[in-house]
Amino acid sequence: MSLLLGAVADDYTGASDLAGTLAGAGLRVVQTIGVPPDDLALPEVDAVVVALKSRSVAAGRAVALSLAADAWLRGRGAPHVLFKVCSTFDSTDDGNIGPVTDALAARTGSVPLVCPAFPRNRRTVYRGHLFVGDDRLDESPLKDHPLNPMRDSSLVRTLARQSAKPVGLIPIETVEDGTDAVLARLTSLAAEGCGSAIIDAVLDRHLDVLGRAALAGPLSTGASGLGLGLARAVGPRRPAAAAAAPRPGRGASAPGTLMLAGSCSAATLGQVARAEAAGVPVRHLDVEALMAGGDTGDAVAWARERLPRGPALVATSRSPAEVAALQARFGAAAVSERLEAALAEVAAALAAGLSRLIVAGGETSGAVVDRLGFQAFALGDEIAPGVPLLRAVGARHAGLSLALKSGNFGGIDFFADATRAN
Ligand SMILES: Nc1ncnc2c1ncn2[C@@H]1O[C@H](COP(=O)(O)OP(=O)(O)OP(=O)(O)O)[C@@H](O)[C@H]1O
Numbered sequence: 357m358s359l360l361l362g363a364v365a366d367d368y369t370g371a372s373d374l375a376g377t378l379a380g381a382g383l384r385v386v387q388t389i390g391v392p393p394d395d396l397a398l399p400e401v402d403a404v405v406v407a408l409k410s411r412s413v414a415a416g417r418a419v420a421l422s423l424a425a426d427a428w429l430r431g432r433g434a435p436h437v438l439f440k441v442c443s444t445f446d447s448t449d450d451g452n453i454g455p456v457t458d459a460l461a462a463r464t465g466s467v468p469l470v471c472p473a474f475p476r477n478r479r480t481v482y483r484g485h486l487f488v489g490d491d492r493l494d495e496s497p498l499k500d501h502p503l504n505p506m507r508d509s510s511l512v513r514t515l516a517r518q519s520a521k522p523v524g525l526i527p528i529e530t531v532e533d534g535t536d537a538v539l540a541r542l543t544s545l546a547a548e549g550c551g552s553a554i555i556d557a558v559l560d561r562h563l564d565v566l567g568r569a570a571l572a573g574p575l576s577t578g579a580s581g582l583g584l585g586l587a588r589a590v591g592p593r594r595p596a597a598a599a600a601a602p603r604p605g606r607g608a609s610a611p612g613t614l615m616l617a618g619s620c621s622a623a624t625l626g627q628v629a630r631a632e633a634a635g636v637p638v639r640h641l642d643v644e645a646l647m648a649g650g651d652t653g654d655a656v657a658w659a660r661e662r663l664p665r666g667p668a669l670v671a672t673s674r675s676p677a678e679v680a681a682l683q684a685r686f687g688a689a690a691v692s693e694r695l696e697a698a699l700a701e702v703a704a705a706l707a708a709g710l711s712r713l714i715v716a717g718g719e720t721s722g723a724v725v726d727r728l729g730f731q732a733f734a735l736g737d738e739i740a741p742g743v744p745l746l747r748a749v750g751a752r753h754a755g756l757s758l759a760l761k762s763g764n765f766g767g768i769d770f771f772a773d774a775t776r777a778n
């Protein structure tokens with residue numbers, strides 16, 4: 357297997373977002389959970405997305421994990437590696453986007469382009485400022501993120517606070533001038549001592565310029581928009597899918613469908629409320645009791661009774677005010693750790709009888725996927741932009757279908773859409 361493209365993703369839902377995007381652009385893709393063991397049989401593919409859980413760990417650990425994944429990908433021929441980060445640039449002043457980008461750049465001796473824009477998902481970068489829909493990042497719901505509240509929309513400033521060297525800017529006018537202009541500006545920034553360069557992108561066509569310019573070097577950092585630009589620059593490798601006859605959906609009451617929500621994003625809160633209003637049984641875990649040493653036994657019994665008849669949803673999600681109060685009382689890291697573990701415990705206790713597992717939240721998905729020991733996923737159809745249907749590959753839970761949803765992704769009916777998808 358000689359790869360055309362490699363990617364190191366800093367969380368599992370972001371990895372499936374990227375893998376689905378690359379597959380949609382015509383590449384044969386597999387997503388692995390961590391660096392795969394040598395005995396894992398992988399299909400012949402053009403791109404591998406190595407999913408890490410490195411977004412919110414200590415910077416040193418994120419760097420070590422990312423360097424190992426990068427080495428594995430380059431060892432399989434990948435001439436370019438994309439460090440996949442969140443399209444809302446989720447990070448803190450301690451990292452991990454800066455330290456990982458610095459370490460990967462030092463290994464390759466390059467000055468990478470950095471851009472989280474994905475216009476299709478309403479993430480745009482203009483004059484180095486990130487917009488989420490119509491809002492600047494610091495005025496969007498991301499300002500209240502439980503792990504990494506985003507309070508500065510300037511990506512140049514944000515990345516500079518995390519980086520060893522100055523961060524440059526390649527503005528939209530240069531992008532409009534095309535790939536050669538971008539590469540010339542990157543060369544000047546490197547000569548000025550910059551270690552990386554934020555690049556603007558506002559429209560889908562800008563991703564083509566970014567992809568071609570990035571592919572001229574060994575490394576870039578960005579979200580699935582940059583991945584799409586890279587995939588287009590590589591060119592489709594498999595025949596366009598024949599106009600397939602629409603496959604029948606699974607029906608809204610597919611038995612054995614376990615849904616877990618650990619994201620507290622505005623999107624997920626709305627989706628949980630909609631599922632509940634539509635009649636899906638929902639168990640809101642008593643998070644205060646869990647923090648006081650309680651367990652998930654009752655919730656597991658509750659779900660076990662309902663799953664044979666249809667979907668069941670177990671959630672820790674709460675409003676920003678409730679999240680802030682819990683964090684003030686118990687400490688943010690302790691709450692996150694306990695609640696991620698709680699949902700992972702529920703999944704592990706019920707895994708044997710499941711037909712589908714749907715998880716909302718990147719960190720939460722990471723905890724669940726690790727606990728169940730998945731090794732790799734093949735890509736199925738897109739449920740919502742950035743959320744493909746996955747099928748487990750490898751010895752553990754082979755054939756189980758999954759959806760791992762980034763907190764902010766999916767429409768209001770996401771849980772119904774993910775239940776029905778086939
Ligand atoms: N009620 C709650 N109070 C405080 N923290 C919570 C609560 N419920 C969940 N959490 C924690 O909030 C964090 C949510 O992060 P997660 O990555 O799962 O979702 P997200 O940030 O919305 O998604 P993404 O990273 O994909 O954008 C997790 O660590 C989770 O355990």
Ligand SMILES: O=C(O)[C@@H](O)C(=O)CO
Nearest residue numbers: 370373442443579718762
């Ligand atoms: O890029 C995105 O927005 C997602 O893939 C993600 O990583 C959210 O956590």
